[in-house]
Amino acid sequence: MARAATLPTLSFPLTHHTLANGLRVVVAPDRSAPVVGIAVLYDVGIRSEPEGRTGFAHLFEHLMFQGSANLEKLEHFRYVQSSGGTFNGSTHFDYTNYFEALPSNALERGLYLEADRMLSPRITAENLANQLDVVKNEIRVNVMNRPYGGFPWIYLPAVLFDTFANSHNGYGGFEDLESATEADATDFFNRYYAPSNAVLTVAGDVDADDTIAMIEKHFGAIKKRRAPKRPSFAEPPLTAERRDTHHDSHAPIPAVAIGYRVSDPVGRLDDLLASLLLAELLSDGDASRLQRRLVQRDGLVTDVSAYIGEFGDPFDERDPTVFTISAHYAHAGALDAILRAVDEEIARIVENGLEPGELDRVRTRLVSVLFKGMDAVISRALDFAKFELIFGRAELVEELPARLAAVTPDAIQAAAARLRPDSRAVLELIAGGAA
Amino acid sequence: MIPDLTAPRKARKLSSAERTLGTGLRVVAVRKPGVPLVEVRLRVPFLSAKATHPARAAVLSDALLTGGGDLDRTGLAELLQELGADLSASVDADRLLLAGNALAPNLAALLRLMSLVLTEPTYKKAEVATERDRLVERITIARSRAGVIASEALGHRMWGNHPYAMDLPDVAAVAAATPAQLRKLHSDLVRPNAASLTIVGDISPAKVLDQVEAALGDWSGSAASGRIPALPAPVVAGPLLVVDRPGSVQSSLRMGTPAVRRDDARFPALQLANLIFGGYFSSRWTENIREDKGYTYGPHSRIDHHFLGSSLMFDVEIATEVTAPAVLETRYELGKIASLPVTEAEVDSVRQYAIGTLALSTATQAGLASTLSALAATGLGLDWIAEHPARLSAIGVDDVSAAAAEFLAPARLTQVIVGDAATITAPLAALGPVTSDA
Numbered sequence: 001m002a003r004a005a006t007l008p009t010l011s012f013p014l015t016h017h018t019l020a021n022g023l024r025v026v027v028a029p030d031r032s033a034p035v036v037g038i039a040v041l042y043d044v045g046i047r048s049e050p051e052g053r054t055g056f057a058h059l060f061e062h063l064m065f066q067g068s069a070n071l072e073k074l075e076h077f078r079y080v081q082s083s084g085g086t087f088n089g090s091t092h093f094d095y096t097n098y099f100e101a102l103p104s105n106a107l108e109r110g111l112y113l114e115a116d117r118m119l120s121p122r123i124t125a126e127n128l129a130n131q132l133d134v135v136k137n138e139i140r141v142n143v144m145n146r147p148y149g150g151f152p153w154i155y156l157p158a159v160l161f162d163t164f165a166n167s168h169n170g171y172g173g174f175e176d177l178e179s180a181t182e183a184d185a186t187d188f189f190n191r192y193y194a195p196s197n198a199v200l201t202v203a204g205d206v207d208a209d210d211t212i213a214m215i216e217k218h219f220g221a222i223k224k225r226r227a228p229k230r231p232s233f234a235e236p237p238l239t240a241e242r243r244d245t246h247h248d249s250h251a252p253i254p255a256v257a258i259g260y261r262v263s264d265p266v267g268r269l270d271d272l273l274a275s276l277l278l279a280e281l282l283s284d285g286d287a288s289r290l291q292r293r294l295v296q297r298d299g300l301v302t303d304v305s306a307y308i309g310e311f312g313d314p315f316d317e318r319d320p321t322v323f324t325i326s327a328h329y330a331h332a333g334a335l336d337a338i339l340r341a342v343d344e345e346i347a348r349i350v351e352n353g354l355e356p357g358e359l360d361r362v363r364t365r366l367v368s369v370l371f372k373g374m375d376a377v378i379s380r381a382l383d384f385a386k387f388e389l390i391f392g393r394a395e396l397v398e399e400l401p402a403r404l405a406a407v408t409p410d411a412i413q414a415a416a417a418r419l420r421p422d423s424r425a426v427l428e429l430i431a432g433g434a435a
Numbered sequence: 436m437i438p439d440l441t442a443p444r445k446a447r448k449l450s451s452a453e454r455t456l457g458t459g460l461r462v463v464a465v466r467k468p469g470v471p472l473v474e475v476r477l478r479v480p481f482l483s484a485k486a487t488h489p490a491r492a493a494v495l496s497d498a499l500l501t502g503g504g505d506l507d508r509t510g511l512a513e514l515l516q517e518l519g520a521d522l523s524a525s526v527d528a529d530r531l532l533l534a535g536n537a538l539a540p541n542l543a544a545l546l547r548l549m550s551l552v553l554t555e556p557t558y559k560k561a562e563v564a565t566e567r568d569r570l571v572e573r574i575t576i577a578r579s580r581a582g583v584i585a586s587e588a589l590g591h592r593m594w595g596n597h598p599y600a601m602d603l604p605d606v607a608a609v610a611a612a613t614p615a616q617l618r619k620l621h622s623d624l625v626r627p628n629a630a631s632l633t634i635v636g637d638i639s640p641a642k643v644l645d646q647v648e649a650a651l652g653d654w655s656g657s658a659a660s661g662r663i664p665a666l667p668a669p670v671v672a673g674p675l676l677v678v679d680r681p682g683s684v685q686s687s688l689r690m691g692t693p694a695v696r697r698d699d700a701r702f703p704a705l706q707l708a709n710l711i712f713g714g715y716f717s718s719r720w721t722e723n724i725r726e727d728k729g730y731t732y733g734p735h736s737r738i739d740h741h742f743l744g745s746s747l748m749f750d751v752e753i754a755t756e757v758t759a760p761a762v763l764e765t766r767y768e769l770g771k772i773a774s775l776p777v778t779e780a781e782v783d784s785v786r787q788y789a790i791g792t793l794a795l796s797t798a799t800q801a802g803l804a805s806t807l808s809a810l811a812a813t814g815l816g817l818d819w820i821a822e823h824p825a826r827l828s829a830i831g832v833d834d835v836s837a838a839a840a841e842f843l844a845p846a847r848l849t850q851v852i853v854g855d856a857a858t859i860t861a862p863l864a865a866l867g868p869v870t871s872d873a
Contacts (some may be wrong), residue, residue, distance in 0.1 A: 008471035008538060032469060033798040034444035070436055074726060078717045082784035083440060084791015087716075103791045108438040133729025133754075137685070141732050141752045145685045147579040205444060249682065252579045253572060285521075286500070287512035296508065296565055302572040330572055361516035368519030368538050371470040375799040433579050 007367050007405065010374060011398045014384070015208040019216065021224040022196025023118075026384050026394045027211050028203040030377070036204035037381030038110045039099040040118070041389045043199075044192035046093045046170035047233050055135070055172010056180055058091040060188050062131040064098060065089065067122035068113075076113055083109055086378075093170065093310055093317050095389055101378040104205035108214050111202075115218035118195060123185045132177060139171050147250040151429055152257030152326055153310045159244045160259040160322065160425035165233050194225035201385040201394070204377035234319040237261050237418075242425040247432055253302075255429040256335055257326040258342065260419050262308065264319045266391055273404055274411035275323055276314045279306040281354070281362045281412070282325070282345070288362075289345050294327065300338050301327040318390060323419065335428055339421075349416040354409045367401045446794060451817055452640035454648070458655045459628035462647050463807060463816060464640040467800050472519075473542045473636030474800045476808035477533040477549065480629045481526055482598065482742060484664040487616075489528075489601045490608030495558075495617045496526035497566040499533075502557030503548065511548065520545050528598040529742045530812065531625065536801070539637040546650035553654045556621050558614040571610055574603050581680055582750070585687040585853040588678050588873060593691050593849045595667050599741060623659040627651070631811040635804040666693075666743045672848055674868035675762075679856035686758040686854030688765070690749040692847050694738050697745075698813055703826045704838035709736055709747060710785035711835065712772050712843055717784065719768050720751075730754060730761040742812055747842055755855055759862035762852070766866070769845040776836040790824045 017025040049056045065087075067073040080087045085102035098117075100110045143149035154169050161167040200219070202211050238261060265272040282290045283306040294301045304327040308314035314321070325342060329335075374380050374397070384394040396403075451465040481492055500522060501508040515522055520537035522545070533552075537545040577583045587602045594600035632651070634643055695701050706714075713720035713736030724730045734751035753761040797803045797820055810819055852859070856871065863869050 008540070010470060030469075032447070033794070034446055035795055035798045074717070074722060078784065079437060081715055081717045081788045084787045084794070086792060086795065101795050103440075103443060103794060105441040105443045106791075107441075109440060112438050130726065130729045134725055134732060137729070137752070137754055138732040140685045140754060145581055145683055145752070147576060250579050252575045285512045285516055287509050287516060292509060295569070296562075299565065299568065302569045328572070328576070330568075357513075357517070361513060364519045364538070365516040365521070368472060368521075368536070371472055371538075372536060372801070375470045375472070375801065377798070 007364065007401055009401055010371055012380070014394055015212065017212050019195065019220055021220070021222055022194070022227065023219055024199045024388060025212065025215055026199065026201040026388050027206065027208045028201065028380060028384055029206050029208050030203065031205050034104045034205045035101065035377050036104045036107050036110070036202060036206055037099065037101050037376070037378035038114060039097060039201045039378070039381040039385045040114050041095050041097045041199045041385045042193055043095055043197045043227070043230065043389060045091060045095050047165040048192065049168070051164050052176060053180060053184065054168045054176040055170065056176070056184065056188065057096060058171065059131065059135050059177055059180060060185055061089050061091045061096050062135055063123055063127060063185055064117050064121050066127040066131065068117035069120045070116050071113070073122065073127065076117070079109060079113055085110065091170070095386070097382060097385070099378055099382060101376070107202070107206055107211065111214050111218050114200070115222065118193065118198065118219065119222050121189060123182055123189065125182055128180070128182055128185065132180070135177060136174060143171060145250070147248060147252065147433060148255060148429070151246065151248065151255060152259070152324065152427055155246045156257045156259045156322070156324065156425065156427050157310065159242050159427050160261060161235055163233065163235060166235060166320065190225070191228055194227050195219065195222050196224065197227040199385045199389045201381045201388070203381040203384065232319065234263065235261060237263065238423045238425065241422050243428070245428045245430050247430045249432040251429060251431040252433045253328055253330050254332050254431045255326065255328045256338060257324055257427045258339070259425045259427070260323040260423055262321045262323050265314070265321045266318055269391070270403065270407065270411065271415065272308070272314060274407050274415040275418070276308055277359065277362055277366065277404065277407055278412050278415040279308055279323065280366050281358065282306040284362065284365065290325070290342065293341055293345050294338065298341060300334050300341060301329040303328055315386060315390065332431070339426065343421055346416050346419050350413055353413055359409055359412065363404055367404060370400055449817065450640055452644050454644045456627070456648060456652060458652070459657070460651060460654070461631045461811065462634070462644060463811070464634045464638065464643040465803065465807070465817070466638055466640050467635050467803055468637045469800060471539050471637050472536050472800060473539045473634060473638050474536045474804035475534070475545065476633040476804050478631045478808050478812060479531040479625055480529070480658065481531045481624055482529055482663055483624070483661050484598065485661065487608065489598065490604035491612050491616050491620050492526045492531070493570060493604045494563065494567055494609060494612040495620055496524045496531060497570050498558055498563050498617060499524045499552060499556065501562035501566065502559060503551030504555040506551065508562060514548060518544050522549070528601065542634070542638060542643065543646045543650060546646060550650050550654055553625060556618070558617045558621070560614050563612070563614045563617060567609060567612060571606050574606055574609065577603055581683060581685070581687040581752070581853050584678060584680060585689040585851055588676060588853065589689040589691055589849060589851040591873065592676060592851060597664055597667055599666065599743070626656045626658040627654050628657040631808065633804050633808040633811060635807065636800045672846055672850065674870040675850045675852060675863060676873060677856050677860050677863065677869050677871050678851065678853040678873070679871070680853050681855055681857070683854045684755055685752045686755055686852050686859055688751050688753065688762065688850070688852045690848040690850045692747050692842065692849065694745040694747040694842055696740065696813060697810070697815060697819070701838060703830050704834040705842055706738065706789060707782060707785045707827065707830055707835045708772070708777070708839040708843060709738055710788060711777055711781045712736055712768065712839070713749060715785065715788055719772065720765065723768055724751070724761050724764050728764065730757045734765070740809065749848070755858055758852070758854060758859040759866060762863060763866055766845050769843055769848070772839045773844040774840065777832060777839060779832055782830070782832050782835050786827050786830070789827050793820065793823060
């Protein structure tokens with residue numbers, strides 16, 4: 001068989017610009033197809049929700065689609081789609097994003113739509129009541145009526161973390177959601193949705209100078225407001241194991257999530273990358289260590305995955321983020337054997353290091369996955385925006401292959417050594433559904 | 436005030452090359468730079484009327500990549516990783532699909548690994564046993580989901596005992612599949628004579644055809660010809676089937692009706708009619724039951740394409756307490772679009788949406804590869820993508836209204852709802868006939 005070629009690289013010319021009102025802009029032209037991606041990220045997420053208002057960041061995200069200064073309800077959707085485009089938004093632990101993928105002849109229209117809601121969304125009692133119903137149905141379909149719904153991202157933080165910010169249910173309890181008011185929404189907007197608290201990126205079939213001129217035209221008039229001071233959400237590593245259970249009335253077989261706190265992924269990026277390579281080495285593909293041990297050799301679990309970030313994106317959160325190992329298994333009594341096998345496999349890396357070629361092939365595959373994630377213009381726009389917001393540098397996206405290439409086997413062993421049994425939280429899902 | 440659209444920029448014409456190998460394998464290679472990767476889709480027809488087929492096909496698909504030639508599962512997986520590659524197998528009633536990607540310079544090596552799996556499969560006893568057990572658990576998990584229960588119930592109601600009715604294989608049949616049966620099935624059906632291979636990425640098409648010839652030229656033989664089961668005659672709607680899932684906080688409504696394939700002259704008008712009804716966010720169905728009434732997170736309607744015929748499918752999850760009113764609004768919107776003309780503005784909007792999203796979905800390597808591979812199943816290709824905007828542009832309000840009247844009439848839909856029967860049955864019965872007899 002042929003050997004893998006040396007790793008290719010990828011680069012897009014980036015133009016940075018900051019408006020007088022503080023809005024940070026990154027433009028990444030690529031004229032290969034007549035499509036553009038527009039992304040706006042606001043520096044507020046689940047962790048910034050006030051107590052008694054769990055799920056509010058996400059509910060508010062819905063309100064941002066309900067009309068704005070110059071647009072009636074439904075018009076945002078209609079303008080994007082009748083231009084041939086798609087839209088969405090999503091709420092994360094440390095930020096909230098809004099985005100459109102459009103044919104490039106709709107660039108200015110897309111920018112206008114984003115500027116209009118950054119200027120002022122239509123927060124009304126009617127819109128709030130309607131979107132409260134929609135969000136409750138979103139939670140029913142994704143969590144309450146679904147086996148393994150919200151597992152583990154809703155339930156593991158409550159075991160793993162101590163502060164309200166890090167541990168609460170990010171989708172929200174119905175009582176909290178129902179008590180949200182128009183005044184809450186207006187305050188949230190005023191506090192967190194300032195231009196200086198946001199990053200705007202445009203990727204694809206555009207000219208950088210023309211695009212920046214359009215952005216000045218449509219966003220420049222939005223008044224400067226002070227960005228809120230961002231608190232630290234850091235929590236130190238655990239010193240004793242924690243365990244809890246979660247009952248799922250629809251699930252036919254049990255599952256487990258093992259979580260470890262990961263400190264300061266931004267300040268210690270190289271540690272994060274070592275942990276990321278470790279996660280891939282543990283569970284990516286049939287040659288990975290946990291697949292071989294738990295699935296193929298011992299037959300203990302039907303599937304297993306190791307990943308970083310509460311939604312599986314290692315670059316999605318500031319301090320802290322989470323290293324998770326999760327698995328579904330057929331026999332309810334198997335949990336201790338699973339934990340023992342996981343610990344043994346981690347210990348084997350700490351004590352014996354890696355096999356020849358193991359790090360290189362895992363790294364090659366990971367770089368390929370990163371490239372694939374950059375193919376769609378909208379993914380690129382979202383990535384550049386996220387790295388600009390969370391890491392302060394959009395350029396880091398393109399530097400990741402080189403940074404990964406520099407990770408040593410020693411660093412992987414050190415990453416494995418951080419996954420200690422006494423530093424983990426174990427959440428067992430008890431299956432309540434008839435098989 | 437709202438900025439106008441500027442003149443659209445035309446997509447660059449993609450360079451491509453096609454060849455049918457002596458074995459019958461049809462190959463299309465498209466150069467699409469962007470990221471330094473290549474996407475591969477190998478589609479092998481897998482339609483069979485044999486009762487034993489669905490379970491064996493599912494285990495074959497899950498066990499296919501557990502070895503090839505002298506390589507065991509780990510050896511194969513390690514080589515794939517070295518290439519930056521991923522390779523997976525999946526199966527449905529129509530086809531076995533080997534889908535993957537790799538760093539572009541490693542395409543030839545990926546093709547050689549595919550060839551090993553195709554020509555020298557292993558199906559070792561222990562690996563087959565592992566995959567059988569996992570599949571049984573996965574099916575059990577799938578069947579605990581309301582949406583899967585609803586899809587299966589709808590499939591049986593629409594297609595009877597036809598393979599298209601079978602979403603998931605029978606658990607006992609899966610558990611009984613043996614390595615010898617998998618080898619026989621592989622030998623019978625995993626053949627190149629009617630298969631298609633689609634390759635898209637940062638590659639040179641002409642060179643890639645030669646690489647395919649070199650790597651896959653030895654994969655030969657013809658699929659055992661079995662009777663292709665025709666689809667049953669279109670069902671008549673019948674009463675709404677209520678399937679009980681006690682304690683459900685939502686009801687899963689699924690509806691379906693036969694539609695037309697992409698190569699049918701009525702397809703573009705049907706595509707637009709479906710978008711107006713429930714095929715995009717700005718649809719009548721979504722604006723009514725989500726954005727006005729908040730009954731649901733979102734309804735969706737879509738055209739599913741299968742080899743023997745396409746279907747128009749509808750799905751929505753609605754809060755238990757508003758199940759009947761949501762069904763009422765759904766039937767109102769269906770009746771309205773089937774009996775009153777659509778508007779010019781609606782047609783303009785969905786036409787732009789259809790053209791724009793086709794461009795977006797084929798602007799990525801993976802999107803273009805998957806689209807081309809699906810088109811290849813019915814003999815369509817790059818031309819179809821290039822010409823489809825013109826077809827959509829030629830469609831007027833009358834065409835769309837006619838398609839809506841023909842395909843979206845509520846009286847022709849087969850309907851199933853899964854939910855808390857004790858709560859939802861009586862209110863639903865007030866709207867029309869219901870049954871609990873599958």
